[in-house]
Amino acid sequence: MKTIKLLFLALMLISLSSCTIYDNDVEGEVDLVYSSTITIRANDFVSQDEYVSVxxxxxxxxxxxxxxxxxxxxxxxxxxxxxxxxxxxxIPFENDLVNLRYSFDVDNISLVLEGEVADNNQANEALFDGDVLRVIAIPPSEIIRTKAIDYRNYDQIKELYNIE
Incomplete structure (x- = not known):
């Protein structure tokens, strides 16, 4: 019985020592975060080659x-x-796997659409016609760093940064 208690105590100490607590120093509302929505149109894309449209x-x-x-x-x-x-x-689409990613610089944000089937660009572009792109930009001074935040979870980011 004493061995079980010692084992339990050791496990508790190990689990406590592996936790990290972060202080994110955020007070009040964050008003420096930029958020924008763009309605995507199929004709927004320009074919770069037989697989990629931008x-x-x-x-x-x-x-x-x-x-x-x-x-x-x-x-x-x-x-x-x-x-x-x-x-x-x-997303799988018409015997193709379509990948949608983005890139950005100071004056531009680009949607990059890449399929795995050659010359399927037009069909892939039509797949996203009418969909909405949302871009959120968070300055370095406002980034909240903690293990508890999943930046892929839009609802969590919307609430955390008070985005409407």
Whole structure:
């Protein structure tokens, strides 16, 4: 019995020592976070080759510090639904696997659409026609770092950063 108590005590000490507690020093509302939505149209995309199409959206809300050290998050909501999905996102479509990802710089955000079947660009582009892209930019000074945050979970980020 004494061995079981000692084992239990040792396990408790190990579990307590493996926890990390973060102080994120965030007080009040965060008002520096930028959020924007874009309705995606099939004709926004330009074919780059037989597999890849890119849609460029002008965007002048970032500076070099934000690009280098901030967080820029992308989410997609499919037309007729209410759920947001984090990018990159993969979806099987017409005997193809379509990957949607994003890239950004100071003055542009791009959606990159890549299929695995050659010359399927037009069908893949039509797949996202009418869907909504949401971009959230969080400056380095406002990033909350803790193991409890899942930045792929749009609802959690919306609540945490008070995004409407």
């Amino acid at each position: 849609a460029n959206y002008g965007w002048d809300n970032l500076d070099a510090e934000m690009v280098d050290y901030g967080l820029v998050l992308g989410y997609i909501r499919f037309e007729g639904t209410t759920a947001w999905h984090a990018l990159p996102y993969s």
